[in-house]
Amino acid sequence: MVVETGFSSPRTDAFPAGLRVLVVDDDPTWLKILEKMLKKCCYEVTTCCLAREALNLLRQRKDGYDIVISDVNMPDMDGFKLLEHVGLEMDLPVIMMSVDGETRRVMKGVQHGACDYLLKPIRMKELRNIWQHVFRKKIHEVRDIESLEGIESIHMTRSGSELFDDEHFLGGEDTTSGRKRKDVDNKRDDKDLGDPSSTKKARVVWTVDLHQKFVKAVNQIGYDKVGPKKILDLMNVPWLTRENVASHLQKYRLYLSRLQKEGDIKTSFMGMKHSDPSSKDSTAGSGLHNSMDLTQDNVSNGSFSFSVNHTLAPSVDLKGHEGDRKGITSGPMTELKGPFSIDITDPRKVKSSKISLDHSLGSVDPNFASFGSTDTRRYSWNEIPEIRFKQEYEPLELENGFSQLPLPVLQHHMLTEYPQPAASVSPGPSITEKEATGSGFEVKPMYDEYRSNHVKHSNLGESHSVNNQVFKPISATTSSMTSQETIPNHLTESEFSPKNMYEGVGIEDLQLCWLQGDYYAMNFGVQGLDCTEYNHPAIISETPFHLYDAPKFEHEHPFDPTDQGLFA
């Protein structure tokens, strides 16, 4: 499907005119009609017939869209999954569509975070009002809203919006304490954020590291007993607010529950899900192995990834999907606990998570390596003291089992060097080669590849094949690449995310999600690895501060560059 881009400056004074809408529907007839309808509403429309492609677009331009409208039934990815992804990664309002108006379905949509559910055939008047969802979200944001010329008034309502924060993000627990805390937090946030009306979005970017802390805290408390306050306390991140944690927890729960469902079949893996971080290194490895056998991506991956994530630096979310261009991986790496010595000679070269992989998984890399790292990211964070890119490129050692696991998390996109990888590795566009995108599914390829070994390809039947092919070249190329030269491992988690996340790697997906955002944050140290944002090779030298909507803290960066161990 032809994607018509409408990237123009966000919101103009004529809001809601100029609203940037991304429409995702596999039905070309509907796509055409909706496009026309939205244009008549004076909105800027971008159409997409594949969910993966949509995710790529969204990742490429984090601030490129205001709202997403998606069909529920799509061939490459369940609309609800897409919904979750978008919610986790981009936090944009999503409207679901379907010809099926069954209450159950509608309820599911709302549960997954849809801000509205439209029934087909859709009338134009229904589309005219979608801007309200965008507006509503803005005024409910905890942090400052991006300054929109037409929304100056929102600042005035900010104080009022604070009241909404709690309701908005509350995960159900700690209502009262949360409220109290909220006020405190808000105040703190305001201070931290400095000028509230700054033009930048003060959104928390859940970096790999941050998410790792989060997960760790959750595990420590015990998933059943978690509450935003408890988690926040454990995490000990001064600039983080209860609301941040609450909303993140909400999403996390959703993520897990989805994994749970998928994992019902693979109960064995489920156990891994909440494995303690302690199991990190060794367990991770073993865990992975276990999961490997199970292979079935979803469950095992999900659970696995989860545990792995804890231990390993889940945050590897190298968003690089877009950019994959290299460099991204390096960022997160530094974050890892271990003394990684990621030599990022070239920021572009993404040091895929290899680091982590080596460690945790032992030889997990093979698969990961090739793609860049998805795997590595996952594991490596904590464990791998150093990044061994070379290993990454090792031809699939793990293959089976492992490959799947780590994949979801970080997907390093191989830089252009690997033509194939791009396709498979990154979800799509991010990879330099957009070949993958052509196929329609990006991320999956990596996983499929691995999975295919013993796992059935959950999603993309075809994609798997694609991946396989892709994979091969990568391995080959990677080896050559291993040298310092360039490790085009882009952690394009984003790319993988769609697939990974849902395939079974629930947690990993989350990781990916976080990573994506976080990656940018992390990259600061590393330098512009944020491939995801830009398609061009990582901007190594410049830390993409602006890339993520991290809260603006005057005193410190959320990502703590020092932690990152910037490769630089």
Added chain:
Amino acid sequence: MERNPLRRQLQIMRKSLFDQGYLDEQFVQLEELQDDSNPNFVEEVVTLYYRDSARLILNLEQALERKPYNFNKLDAYMHQFKGSSSSIGAKKVKAESTLFREYCKSGNGEGCMRCFQQLKKEYATLRKKLEAYFQLARQAGPMETACRPK
């Protein structure tokens, strides 16, 4: 009342399509979307629909050839088809789709097959009618400026 005989004929044809239940309100929505920048929008959409839905019909046919029926799959295909048909306001076709899905849910293979045959008929009939309609519209259009010999 339309002076131009062709235009009048077109109006009558259009009205009967609605009266006879071939088309519903959605079709009007499409007509309203048509404008100077997209003067043949409706026809384009209908063409696109028939082109894309042919694939879905084929899927259904193939699925119905495999016994025993995989009702889940059939239902999924029909769900897709129904969604597509709703886009142009194909009322009768949509009704048959709904019925088909009911049969799927109750595991009535016989009903599915019968229903599908009927659906294909409606689908083909509508296509013919719309083709005639658009052809007439094209003829009637230019007629407004030119003089038609009586």
